[in-house]
Amino acid sequence: MQTFLPYPNFEKSLKCLDNKRLGKQRVEAYQILNIILKRTKKKGWRNHPAVKMWRDTPNALKLYFNKCLEEWISRGFNNNMKKEIIRGKINYPFWIGSKRFHSSHKSNLSRKDKKYYSRFGWTEKNNLEYIWPIK
Numbered sequence: 001m002q003t004f005l006p007y008p009n010f011e012k013s014l015k016c017l018d019n020k021r022l023g024k025q026r027v028e029a030y031q032i033l034n035i036i037l038k039r040t041k042k043k044g045w046r047n048h049p050a051v052k053m054w055r056d057t058p059n060a061l062k063l064y065f066n067k068c069l070e071e072w073i074s075r076g077f078n079n080n081m082k083k084e085i086i087r088g089k090i091n092y093p094f095w096i097g098s099k100r101f102h103s104s105h106k107s108n109l110s111r112k113d114k115k116y117y118s119r120f121g122w123t124e125k126n127n128l129e130y131i132w133p134i135k
Contacts, residue, residue, distance in 0.1 A: 001028050001050040002130070003064060006105045006122075008097045010064050013105075014071040018116045021109070026072060026081055029065040033058065033084065049132035056135070059090040095133035104131040 004021060007013045014022060032051050034040040036058050045051055054061045062084035073079050095101045107128035110117045114126070 001031070001045060001048050003029055003032070003050060003054070003061075004105050004109060005096070006102055006109060006120075008102060010067045011071070014064075014067050016117075016120060017071075017109075018113055019075065019077075021112070022068065022072060022075070023077070026065065026068045026079075029061060029068055030081065033061055033065060036061070049130075049134055052134045053093060053095065053132060057091050057093045059086050059088060060092045060096075062086045063090055093133070094135070095131075098131070098133065101131045101133055104128045 004017060004025060005013045006016060014025065017025065028050070031045065032054055035042075035046050035051050036055055063086060066083045066086075069079055069081055069083055103124045106117075106120075106122040107124040107126050108130060110122060110124065111126040
């Protein structure tokens with residue numbers, strides 16, 4: 001489970017993802033929202049770092065999810081998921097803008113599909129571990 005953010009900007013991050021990962025982002029962001037907002041009784045993922053790192057900023061994750069849907073549709077794919085309604089202020093996670101965090105995502109994306117991600121000219125080594133920023 002992961003929400004990929006190679007850049008601090010949600011749209012820029014999602015635009016650079018390959019189709020396989022973008023499709024999964026919609027599902028994983030939705031699953032994390034369901035856990036954080038207690039819309040499911042399933043508890044298997046609630047202690048996963050990908051859930052914990054978004055726990056305090058559900059509106060930011062809703063925005064990320066909505067941007068996933070927009071990018072998915074803009075690529076010509078069918079979408080069967082509804083956008084999330086965002087009520088109130090959007091507070092962004094403290095780790096947005098952390099060079100270490102975003103570099104770890106670039107590294108891992110490059111490792112997953114070197115041919116596709118080489119087009120972005122990222123200079124990160126492809127062996128960085130994920131950074132799980134949890135308070």
